[in-house]
Amino acid sequence: MDLRFTPEEIAFRDELRRFFRTEIPAEIRRKVSEGRHLSKDEIVTSHRILNAHGLATPNWPVAWGGKDWSPVQRYIFTEELQRAAVPLPLQFNVYMVGPVIAAFGSEEQKRRFLPATANLDIWWCQGFSEPGAGSDLASLKTRAEKRDGKYVVSGQKAWTTLGQHADWIFCLVRTDREAKKQRGISFLLIDMKSPGITVRPVLTIDGGHEVNEVFFDEVEVPAENLVGEENKGWDYAKFLLANERTGIARIGMSKQRIARAKRLAREVQAGGGSLWDDVDLRRRVAAIEVELKALEITQMRVVAAQRHRDADKPDPASSILKIKGSELQQATTELLLDIAGPYAQPAQEDGRNAAAEHGMDAIAPLYFNARKVSIYGGSNEIQRNIIAKAFLGL
Amino acid sequence: MDFDLTDEQRLLKDSIDRFVDDAYGDFEKRRRYQAEPAGYDPRLWAGLAELGMLALPFAEEEGGFGGGPVETMIAMEAIGRGLAVEPFLSTVVLGGGFLRFGADASMRAALVPRIADGSLTLAFAQLEPASRYALHDVSTTARRDGDGFVLDGRKVAVLHGDSAGKLVVSARTAGARRDRDGITVFLVDADAPGLTRRGMPTQDGLRAADVTLDAVRVGPEAVLGKVDQGLPLIEKVVDIGIAALCAEAVGAMEDLQRNTVDYLKTRQQFGVAIGSFQALQHRAADMLVAVEQARSMAMYAAMMAEEADPALRRPAVSAAKVQINQSGRKVGQEAVQLQGGIAMTLEYKAGHSFKRLAMIEKSFGDTDHHLRIVSEADSLIEAE
Ligand SMILES: Cc1cc2nc3c(=O)[nH]c(=O)nc-3n(C[C@H](O)[C@H](O)[C@H](O)COP(=O)(O)OP(=O)(O)OC[C@H]3O[C@@H](n4cnc5c(N)ncnc54)[C@H](O)[C@@H]3O)c2cc1C
Numbered sequence: 217m218d219l220r221f222t223p224e225e226i227a228f229r230d231e232l233r234r235f236f237r238t239e240i241p242a243e244i245r246r247k248v249s250e251g252r253h254l255s256k257d258e259i260v261t262s263h264r265i266l267n268a269h270g271l272a273t274p275n276w277p278v279a280w281g282g283k284d285w286s287p288v289q290r291y292i293f294t295e296e297l298q299r300a301a302v303p304l305p306l307q308f309n310v311y312m313v314g315p316v317i318a319a320f321g322s323e324e325q326k327r328r329f330l331p332a333t334a335n336l337d338i339w340w341c342q343g344f345s346e347p348g349a350g351s352d353l354a355s356l357k358t359r360a361e362k363r364d365g366k367y368v369v370s371g372q373k374a375w376t377t378l379g380q381h382a383d384w385i386f387c388l389v390r391t392d393r394e395a396k397k398q399r400g401i402s403f404l405l406i407d408m409k410s411p412g413i414t415v416r417p418v419l420t421i422d423g424g425h426e427v428n429e430v431f432f433d434e435v436e437v438p439a440e441n442l443v444g445e446e447n448k449g450w451d452y453a454k455f456l457l458a459n460e461r462t463g464i465a466r467i468g469m470s471k472q473r474i475a476r477a478k479r480l481a482r483e484v485q486a487g488g489g490s491l492w493d494d495v496d497l498r499r500r501v502a503a504i505e506v507e508l509k510a511l512e513i514t515q516m517r518v519v520a521a522q523r524h525r526d527a528d529k530p531d532p533a534s535s536i537l538k539i540k541g542s543e544l545q546q547a548t549t550e551l552l553l554d555i556a557g558p559y560a561q562p563a564q565e566d567g568r569n570a571a572a573e574h575g576m577d578a579i580a581p582l583y584f585n586a587r588k589v590s591i592y593g594g595s596n597e598i599q600r601n602i603i604a605k606a607f608l609g610l
Numbered sequence: 611m612d613f614d615l616t617d618e619q620r621l622l623k624d625s626i627d628r629f630v631d632d633a634y635g636d637f638e639k640r641r642r643y644q645a646e647p648a649g650y651d652p653r654l655w656a657g658l659a660e661l662g663m664l665a666l667p668f669a670e671e672e673g674g675f676g677g678g679p680v681e682t683m684i685a686m687e688a689i690g691r692g693l694a695v696e697p698f699l700s701t702v703v704l705g706g707g708f709l710r711f712g713a714d715a716s717m718r719a720a721l722v723p724r725i726a727d728g729s730l731t732l733a734f735a736q737l738e739p740a741s742r743y744a745l746h747d748v749s750t751t752a753r754r755d756g757d758g759f760v761l762d763g764r765k766v767a768v769l770h771g772d773s774a775g776k777l778v779v780s781a782r783t784a785g786a787r788r789d790r791d792g793i794t795v796f797l798v799d800a801d802a803p804g805l806t807r808r809g810m811p812t813q814d815g816l817r818a819a820d821v822t823l824d825a826v827r828v829g830p831e832a833v834l835g836k837v838d839q840g841l842p843l844i845e846k847v848v849d850i851g852i853a854a855l856c857a858e859a860v861g862a863m864e865d866l867q868r869n870t871v872d873y874l875k876t877r878q879q880f881g882v883a884i885g886s887f888q889a890l891q892h893r894a895a896d897m898l899v900a901v902e903q904a905r906s907m908a909m910y911a912a913m914m915a916e917e918a919d920p921a922l923r924r925p926a927v928s929a930a931k932v933q934i935n936q937s938g939r940k941v942g943q944e945a946v947q948l949q950g951g952i953a954m955t956l957e958y959k960a961g962h963s964f965k966r967l968a969m970i971e972k973s974f975g976d977t978d979h980h981l982r983i984v985s986e987a988d989s990l991i992e993a994e
Binding site for chain 1: 611612613614615874885886888890892895896899902903904906907909912913932982984985988990992993
């Protein structure tokens, strides 16, 4: 039993640290660090720098641009990326549709989509949830009917993150209405420029335009855009959701926020000195750090255990990481909110006010926005159901 | 980075697990052990000696097993699962720690074999009526007398102090009450003239003693470590002890988690197993999260316990203790709540595990105490 990294792993980490801090534009990293929304251009720029160095899709099969990294190296990569406030490579491309196409797509689909997906020449969004299908995803109703060798899609998707930038959407659609819920679902790739698609922006409580509703009105989709087999879409979705949950703990991101909280607390004046003189506050920070340290080791235990597991199967421990990781992400945003205190109130983004001087104008929105992390990716209640059933056998 | 046990560690785990299971699997037996004069069964102690457990942390060339903090962790987890009452922590971990880091070769040659064969037990007399958790708050004095010392003072709640053959005593040889310098550690015979002990049971079913030192005379060979410079030694050994307690707590939590889930599966109310109620399922899931977080930090503590640089070691071990205390409180309380009335009775194990966890929380520093150490060190995550 040994918690330490090998010298090779430390060299690997140090090289990544250097790379992230020198190659990714500082302005982009500052915005991430302050929890601001990025423009499409900024996301694309950062993603393409990573891809140019083979670092956008390390989790993919080597044949399609992935890295032959050990679980530990993967872990270090994700941690360091977040710690350096580098935007995550676009999740929908890298952790969701890419691996699904690589695992279940046709050769033609792989050639057509994978390189473009890796380089973010195609921006993907995820069309799973619907107004009536949230936690109970399999109750989705958007239907695809086979007509003249094409699928004709009608229905509505909800919560489509960054759909406003998307070129393509990967959808779960119902292809068999007679079959049992999970059995009649297929995985379809749809061009967002197809006639019959409308995107309606939905503003979230932080005021940001992050999610959308996507309406499908008799949208024609070529049959060759079906991934894998018809009515097997649920299996691919489960594979995808499992991938989504690895790295969900976002420990590097929480560390980065604590580091920022500590700096801000030293800068913010209070009681004739700085806020950092407040012992109660420092103890609260310490309490979060302790839990984060524990989670980091829990994460490392899961990573280390992957050596003994079937690499394609997700570890059920990911539910623990999801619950605790999201709670701590939220705790770090609460901490920042409390440190900002009265400066949390002005709402002018990047404006000229006292709050903006310390980059604190974006803190309240960050706090509001972070409530989502215990809702999506399988809500924390759903994760507790999984633990109770799969782990505890209740 | 790896979390696997070596083959040897696995063997050790099998043998200590089996031992504790045989001795404590039937929980009724624990009551009989507690009724013995020492508060534990001397035959079980001899059994642990035979297994090699009492030699665990000592160097092989001194007749020990050569185990490190991971081996201690393995043993303590088993002890926690079984709620074993033997003085393993006080004799082997704490007392052993003082011998390993404070005694010279000749003292170790004389004493290690006696610990290993079970004939000598030790206890650490540190706590004082006014010290609370501050290891440097020492009022007990050791006045120079010829080439020896004369000890005066009071030590309280000394774990297994009533049955120990020798006591490790912290005393002030110089400076004022709360100075970090001027503390010396002594190894004192329990039957030394002037030393009186008043034994008592503890809340969690172990034994302790209040110890009065009234002009207790010791020779120069009684000093462990350096005169006036005892605090770093004490802090080091206490950190090793905390790491061990963390592992014990994880063992107790794991056991509580398991018997709670068993109960949820078997207890029927309203015509169904109560484990079918989601309100309880989610609480059981949160218990598991708390246990796993605690386990991670117990491992962290084990890996940091013998780190030579105290600036790295102390905040790490304190961070672990904070997590253990918090998880332990939650898991203990929830185990009692989820099992209902039966867990309120002394007839049932869960309540005893709950009590042991509550007392571990109060051993060598509570949550506030260790949070203070973590926050003052400010070393887990650096500011931007
Ligand atoms: C900001 C944001 C971005 C998103 N992005 C996308 C995206 O890009 N693509 C996409 O497809 N989806 C996306 N989602 C949707 C997300 O996956 C769903 O919100 C999630 O599945 C929960 O569904 P729901 O919101 O309908 O809540 P509901 O399922 O209605 O849940 C409401 C509450 O009930 C609880 N609950 C539900 N079922 C149970 C149960 N069985 N036991 C106990 N409690 C239960 C939930 O935990 C929650 O607290 C996004 C959501 C948000 C908020």
